[in-house]
Amino acid sequence: MNKRHLFLALSLFCFSFWTWTSAQESSSPPVEEKQIEESPDLTAEFSLLQEEVKKLRLAEEEENAKAVTPVQIQIPKIDVDTAVEQVGVLENGQMGVPKDENQVGWFEPGVTPGSKGNAVIAGHVDSKTGPAIFYQLDQLTKGDDVLIRDEAGNTLRFRVTKTERYDTKTAPIEEIFGATSNRNLNLITCSGTFGDGGYDERFVVYTELVDTELNETVDLETPTAVELKGNLLTWHAVRQESVIGYRVYEVVDGKATHIESVPSHARKSIEVTNENDASYYVTAIDQLGNESKPSQTTN
């Protein structure tokens, strides 16, 4: 659980040994503070009934059963087949790197590959002496496969959805590491020009889990009949077993704010202030923290 509450200062790190050493010496590495939410804490957000909490735990367990603790990665297109180390966060807030330049590092405090969210694996592009394991990572294009295996031999297949090149200082940490309802695996290495501060770019390969069984899961329905009756905002429940509650958003001047969370066993209505020409919409939340599309907005 403490993973969820862990405040991590992360920066994308270049995976050249040489640069790594120099970065450690650097007095002011670019540090950006972000909270990584593995998944929102549903038990804190919704006052759930015991059986609902049980349902939630079961769903989480089932969910985790799909994930694998990676020990091996294969990327057939660029002939990568190597071991996976576990890395964490360095004292300066940067993500750690694999000790062996011919292996890769899975960011262990984050998401496990196959779970919902962004799992991250980094590998070096080169060492002081020459190319390293992710030297050809930029050859990957949409549709290429990445395979992840755990100790027992369970294999997950991920497929590249896109690749991006970012300036080191402005890379979107949230997009790469942050919470998502998809089961993603993102691969990082260095690119660009090598200078005093190391490489000035990072190359990121975004992939998502290919799993026919998972793709068949029913889409979360959107709450209907959202109506404002005076100060009472009411809506109809989403009649899906997996729904544990609803989030209510208030929209003022085009800006939406989450104002309340209502558990599924409660009356589907809340009292709102209804000031400043506010309008409202509602989303449904399932036991894995997935959020439905917004309902129609009132007014």
Add this chain to the structure above:
Amino acid sequence: MKKKTLNKIVAPALALGLLVPTGVQADDHMPTASTPAGDLRATLDQLLSEHYVLAVTSMMKGYDEAADAEAAMQALDQNALDMTPAISSVYGEEGGMKFEEIFAGHNDYSSDFVEAAKSDNEELRMEAEAEVDEFVEEFSTFLDTATEGNLPKAAAADAIELHEDQVLSVFDNYVEGDYEEAYMTFREGYKHMFDISKALSNAVVMQMPDKFTTGADTPAVELRSTLNSLAGEHFALAAIGMQKGYDQAEDYDYVTWAEDQNTLDFKAAIQSIYGDEGAAQFEKVWNSDHITAQGDIVAATLEGDEAMIEDARMRLDQFAVDFSTFLDAATEGNLPQAAGEEAIKQHETLVLDTFDQYVAGDAEAAWMSFREGYAFMFGVGETLGNAIVTQMPDKFEETMMPEEMPETGLGGAQEQSMNSLYAALAVLGGILLAFVTLRKRKVSEQ
């Protein structure tokens, strides 16, 4: 034992609505909702609409094989028995017995419909439908005879048939899981009971003009009936909704939806009397520490959160203060705050009793409280209605109408000339026109 207790509960309501007036109506022309005809209609409003609510609810409970299905069914039977003394007071012992024979029996069919739905028994369903047809025939004949044709058989049959259709439609939609349709029909069917009550009380009043000197549909009595209907429906939906919420029944959200629609109707009624601002104030007070607090009590009970339950109960007390203050101000003191608060607190207690007993698994107590709480609402129309009528008597003035045309000639001129006949007719027409105009004006003033 049980029967006695129930009788005791219902007795005050019946005493209040003793159908045959004993006193003579006040002489002054101040309009009031407390007339013998008003009492007659209120009693029929209460018993008939309660019959409907209990019939529909006990069928759903029966279909679900709920633990309190039997208790709900007993409440329905007791309601039927309570009608007998009311009918007897108008049509005598014999009439009452005849009524009971026809009416009480028809509740049995509802369990046949439930059984047919559960076992998918088409034959049983057809039998039950045939029995309903028979009941419609018998009961409409009875009403025609009893009212001496003032409620003609055909009209009575149409009204009863529609009622039976609505009960079945609610049930069938419930079984199908089409809850939106079920509760839309529930609301229509509920309102229809007040139409039946109006037709029947009008017929009785017409039949016995010396006993009922004013109509069952004067503006003040209409207001009383409207308020009773809104208050009674509110209670029924609040109590049933809380049970459904506690059970996490699939149709919970649809009951609360219907409850919110009832609030909108209530708001519209307030709007017609006190305008937009009054209506907006009503809505805010009504929802704030009342509708939402009841919802919170259900959720907190499920969560076992005693503090939240306590907090929600205190909010209900606050609602009693706020709403009675609103009513005092709106009626300009004709419904004094203290009296209002007292009555509202009693209502909330009855709602909570019904819920607490249900949660405790005491189905019999819960349904007795339900009946008591339902009956209590039928004092709202009279109290609040009279406060409003006293506040704005002009709006509720009864249009005085003669029963027959005036004798505006003695016939002596008949043979003189046709011209004078036309002249006489013109005078008569003028008087008629004056009546019509006067009446129209009164109506539009409302």
